[in-house]
Amino acid sequence: MSEDGLYEALRGYWHPVAYASELNGGGPLAVTLLDEPLVLARIDGEVSAFRDICVHRGTALSLGSVSEEGLRCGYHGWTYNGEGRCTKIPARPDLKIPSRARLISYRAAEHLGLIWVCLSGDPVYPLPENPYFDDESIRLIEVEPYDWRCALPRRIENYVDFGHFAWVHDGVLGDSAHPEVPDHSIGRHRNELRFEHPHMAEPPDSGKNKSLEIDGAVEVKLDYRLFMPNTILLDQYIESVDQRYLLFFSVxxxxRRTCRCFTVMGRDYAFDEATDAEMLDFNELVIGQDLAFVESQRPEELPVDLSAELQIAGVDRVAIEYRRWLREIARGADSARQAALQ
Ligand code: FES
Ligand SMILES: [Fe+2]
Incomplete structure (x- = not known):
């Protein structure tokens, strides 16, 4: 059981690699997943993901173009269909195309406004859910993807770390005069960890809360669904005004030590563009406060051994459960590797 095992095991899970809107022009779009350079293309309306290497001379296909014929390499014009099979070699149009002229192709899906890719076999878990995605009473806005120099599990753990609100986000999400973390329940539900923060008091004048026009602290209840191993749906209910604020966050x-973060913010109030801008500014402020702390963490990779860092019962409950589950995922990869070695 090791961080190596976890990293290898992640190949068997769905990961977000781009917003679907980034492929509106059809692509090609270069992305990276688990150190694998990929090219995404929308061919005949379907999203395909290939290793970003042309089988002819190894150039990046993401330098090419997408047309009705498929994905065309920019170097000599070889063209590939949605399954990655070469269908055209322009320098010899009548040549029988060798069967080896085929790209390495990965499972890809368009779901909840994102493109998801799984690098190995059948994904262990289904794609995450967001029951509010098609809900017309909710306004959704995408945050520009951003890259952090930290491992995926460190980023996810930071997002669900209740103890840091009072310190890192003092006056924005929490209050350093009230740093206690309330008791909270957590449980597994299929491929999710579900937990809640029963009560938080936020400042009324933050970019997120300003448009609610509430006097005094904004009392919120937070429900979390953490879809293992990389996605969080945060459902925040503001009881006094019966309003809802949502974050769909996927990493x-x-x-091994880098990640790209995708965030779709949602709310059922103040649908104007000025509030959109305030929300985005607010999100930028919050992640800007987190960045230095998370990138400073050593080791960069989150230890799958629970005893490697200190855990405080009750306070670090979510992290403990998340790490336990990651350890099981890592163990799965290690046992598969051991079986392969026998
Ligand atoms: S390198 Fe792609 S067609 Fe030659
Ligand atoms: Fe934070």
């Missing part, structure tokens, strides 16, 4: 492990 792509671009490498």
């Amino acid at each position: 792509c492990p671009t490498g």
Whole structure:
């Protein structure tokens, strides 16, 4: 059981690699997943993901173009269909195309406004859910993807770390005069960890809360669904005004110690563009406060051994359960590797 095992095991899970809107022009779009350079293309309306290497001379297909014929390499014009099979070699149009002229292709899906890819076999878990995605009473806005120099699990753990609100986000999400973390329940539900923060008092004048026009602290209840291993749906209910604020947050492990973060913010109030801008500014403020702390963590990779860092019962409950589950995922990869070695 090791961080190596976890990193390898992640190949068997769905990961977000781009917003679907980034492929509106059809692509090609270069992305990276688990150190694998990929090219995405929308061919005949379907999203395909290939290793970003042309089988002819190894150039990046993401330098090419997408047309009705398929994905065309920019170097000599070889063209590939949605399954990655070469259908055209322009320098010899009548040549029988060798069967080896085929790209390495990965499972890809378009779901909840994102493109998801799984690098190995059947994905262990289904794609995450967001029951509010098609809900017309909710306004959704995408945050520009951003890259952090930290491992995926460190990023996810930071997002659900209740103890840091009072310190890192003092006056924005929490209050350093009230740093206690309330008791909270957590449980597994299929491929999710579900937990809640029963009560938080936020400042009324933050970019997120301003348009609610509430006097005094904004009392919120937070329900979390953590879809293992990389996605969080945070459902925040503001009881006094019966309003809802949502964050759908999903992290792509671009490498062992790097990640790309995708966020779709949602709310059922103040649908104007000025509030959109305030929400985006607010999100930028919050992640800007987290960045230095998370990138400073050593080791960069989250230890799958629970005893490697200190855990405080009750306070670090979510992290403990998340790490336990990651350890099971890592163990799965290690046992598969051991079986392969026998
Ligand atoms: S390198 Fe792609 S067609 Fe030659
Ligand atoms: Fe934070």
